[in-house]
Structure formats: C-alpha cells, structure tokens
Amino acid sequence: MMGEVNFIQEEDVRLETTRARFSNVLRRHGELTERLSRDSDKMIFERLQKEFEAARAAQTQEICLDGEQWNDGLLATIRERVHMEAERKAMPGDADILPALDFHEKITYKVGTKVMCCLEGARIGIQYETSFAGEPCEVYHCVLESKSFLEKMTVLEHTVPFFLPIRETENDLLSSNAMKFIDHVGDLLQAYVDRREQVRLIKELYGNQIGELYHSLPYHMIEFVLDDFDCKVTVSLRYAELISVLPTRVSVLAWPLHQSKKSVTSPAVTNKKGNEASGSQPIPSRLSYAEDALRTMSLPEAYAEIVLNLRQELQQTFPHKNSP
Incomplete structure (x- = not known):
C-alpha cells in the first residue's frame, strides 16, 4: 500500500512539474507573439x-x-x-472644372x-x-x-490581429457580399476584444483565487483552475464561433484532491484481482450551477456567481470532507 501511495505522490510531482514548465512556455509564447x-x-x-x-x-x-x-x-x-x-x-489640366461637383x-x-x-x-x-x-x-x-x-x-x-481569419472571410464574402464582409470583420474584432477583456477583468478582480489560466490567442479557448476546500475546480470554455461572446461548450469539474490517498489505503477499493488503479484515482463531479452561469452571463459575472455559491456546492458534493 505504501508503495502505491509513493507512486501516486511521485506521479503528482511529475505532473505538477510538467504543468509548471508548460505554463512558462505558454506565457513566453504569448509575450513573444x-x-x-x-x-x-x-x-x-x-x-x-x-x-x-x-x-x-x-x-x-x-x-x-x-x-x-x-x-x-x-x-x-x-x-x-x-x-x-x-x-x-x-x-490632365484643371480637373476642378469637371461636372458632377457633388x-x-x-x-x-x-x-x-x-x-x-x-x-x-x-x-x-x-x-x-x-x-x-x-x-x-x-x-x-x-x-x-x-x-x-x-x-x-x-x-x-x-x-486586424493575424490570428483572426480576415483572409478567409475575404475569400468567402468580399466578392459576393462586400457589405456582409465589412460587418463580419467588425463582429470578429468586437467579439475578440470582448472575450479578451472578460479574461483580463477576472484576472484583475480575482487573480489571487485563480491558480492557473490558459487561453488561445483569439480567446476562443479558455481554461482556468480554482483551488478550494481540498478540491481543484477546473473550468473549460470553448467558443464555436469567433463572433461569440458567450461560450458554446462549458465544463466545470470539481476534483477531490485527497480522495486518492484515502482510497489506496482502504481495502474496500481493491477488486478481486488486486487492481487498485481505478479506485485510486479521484472521481470529479460536475458543477452544473457553474456551467449554467457561464453559458448565460459574461465571464466576470459568472465567476462572481460561481464563487458566491462554491463553498455550499462543494460541501454538498463532497460531504465526506466535513466528516472526521
């Protein structure tokens, strides 16, 4: 049992080291870009x-x-x-004498x-x-x-920022509907600025509560992590269209970090073949109320709603955390 615990702890350390290195690479890549x-x-x-x-x-x-x-x-x-x-x-000559002065x-x-x-x-x-x-x-x-x-x-x-598809939009729209092209480029730019500023605002207001935050250049993929109550809450947002300001795919998972250590020391999680791999892994729970908020509110508003109810939701989701 102790060997299994040590293995999991070593795996956690390696994973955190890899995540830290990857986070540093992403940060430097973003600054360079x-x-x-x-x-x-x-x-x-x-x-x-x-x-x-x-x-x-x-x-x-x-x-x-x-x-x-x-x-x-x-x-x-x-x-x-x-x-x-x-x-x-x-x-040639004095063109100002030409007609059609309007x-x-x-x-x-x-x-x-x-x-x-x-x-x-x-x-x-x-x-x-x-x-x-x-x-x-x-x-x-x-x-x-x-x-x-x-x-x-x-x-x-x-x-226009290079990571927004203006050339693709030109090929698709400009020759057939120039007016629609002009409007669509405006929608792309405003939606990009809106998503970017939403992320900037949650970092400014709640940066001390956010452990990790990643995003793509157009901010159409956003992920961040919250740590609370011995639980890691991961938030993943995807925007199917670059003109969207609200995400189309949302996932909010709460991971009981210490459940794995308790599980591997409990005989109840060992199956007949002695395989503890599945029982030793923490099982996340979806926070539906948080996903609903992110689908319908701007990111700063949804974040405030999530944090306001997070303590109660985690207590209900993982009641064993409060038991001796």
Whole structure:
C-alpha cells in the first residue's frame, strides 16, 4: 500500500512539474507573439491612422447611417465616389472644372462603430472602433481597393490581429457580399476584444483565487483552475464561433484532491484481482450551477456567481470532507 501511495505522490510531482514548465512556455509564447504582432503592425497602424485622421479632418460632412440606410446601394455609391475622384485627379489640366461637383464632396459615413471614408488611390477605408463595458478599446483598420468600379474589391492592407481569419472571410464574402464582409470583420474584432477583456477583468478582480489560466490567442479557448476546500475546480470554455461572446461548450469539474490517498489505503477499493488503479484515482463531479452561469452571463459575472455559491456546492458534493 505504501508503495502505491509513493507512486501516486511521485506521479503528482511529475505532473505538477510538467504543468509548471508548460505554463512558462505558454506565457513566453504569448509575450513573444504579442510583441511580434505589435511591432509588425505598428508602422501600418500609424500610417493608416494618420490617413484616416486626415480624411476625417478634410470631410465636408459626416453622415450617420442607421438600419436599412446601410445597404448595398450605399456601398456602391461609396465605390463610385472613390473611382470618380481617382479618375478626376488622373485627368490632365484643371480637373476642378469637371461636372458632377457633388462627387468632390468629402463624405465620411458612420455605421454603428464603423467609420468609412474615401482614401487616395481609389481605396475605401473602414475604421473599426471597439469597446468593452461602455469604455473605448482599440481601433482597427481595413482598406479595400478595386482596379475599377466593375471589378471585385480586395483587402489591400489591414491592422486586424493575424490570428483572426480576415483572409478567409475575404475569400468567402468580399466578392459576393462586400457589405456582409465589412460587418463580419467588425463582429470578429468586437467579439475578440470582448472575450479578451472578460479574461483580463477576472484576472484583475480575482487573480489571487485563480491558480492557473490558459487561453488561445483569439480567446476562443479558455481554461482556468480554482483551488478550494481540498478540491481543484477546473473550468473549460470553448467558443464555436469567433463572433461569440458567450461560450458554446462549458465544463466545470470539481476534483477531490485527497480522495486518492484515502482510497489506496482502504481495502474496500481493491477488486478481486488486486487492481487498485481505478479506485485510486479521484472521481470529479460536475458543477452544473457553474456551467449554467457561464453559458448565460459574461465571464466576470459568472465567476462572481460561481464563487458566491462554491463553498455550499462543494460541501454538498463532497460531504465526506466535513466528516472526521
């Protein structure tokens, strides 16, 4: 029996060592990825930001669109404007005497959190404003161009994080439904910022209660661990769509850490063949109330709900913890 206990303890030590090393690798990978992404996009961001600021400073009017006003017809008008302006500037002589003066107006269009304007060289610029809990976050850019009004548009450059599928979205949507492409990119960015800020907030508010926390770059896979009552509570969240702000798959398990040590010293867990492997392993229990909270609330709200009831739930789930 003592040999079995020592084996399990050694396995626990090796597992914790491996987890610590893996955690350090993930942390360093995240820092490196963030630094590389930030440095590579910095020059593009600064240049595009200046272009957008200049375009908005030179605008003759800003039109705020709502609901049905944002449609394919308006997008066609914007495309026509950029090509008319490019053709006007390419003509020799004094192009200012050309007719259709209304096309010389510099109009900026605002649709929700998107700002669209005409940039030099027959380009359409879209600036995406993101926010969390009513507070502004990052600004992202996407620049579209086409050789002529009749040709399909392509993404010329952008400042969308590299791990979000903008090129796949371009291939799927831009040639067939440019308006849907523009909206979908905005949804991707806002959902990413929302998931990221939810994780940042629980780390800020409850970091002392969280033993381990892992996440993918787009924050569509999130896992963290809580230790309490001699139990380890593991939370696993998966988001099937990158435009989701609530998880589609949730798992919350409570692991009785010390149950294995008690089990291997108890003859009751030994089967007729003397095999104690299955009985020596702790059996987790699902915390359904926690899973329900995570499916319906933002992560900080759900976390507060989970912790508020965690003590009572664990006492009911593992009553032997309170017995002598």
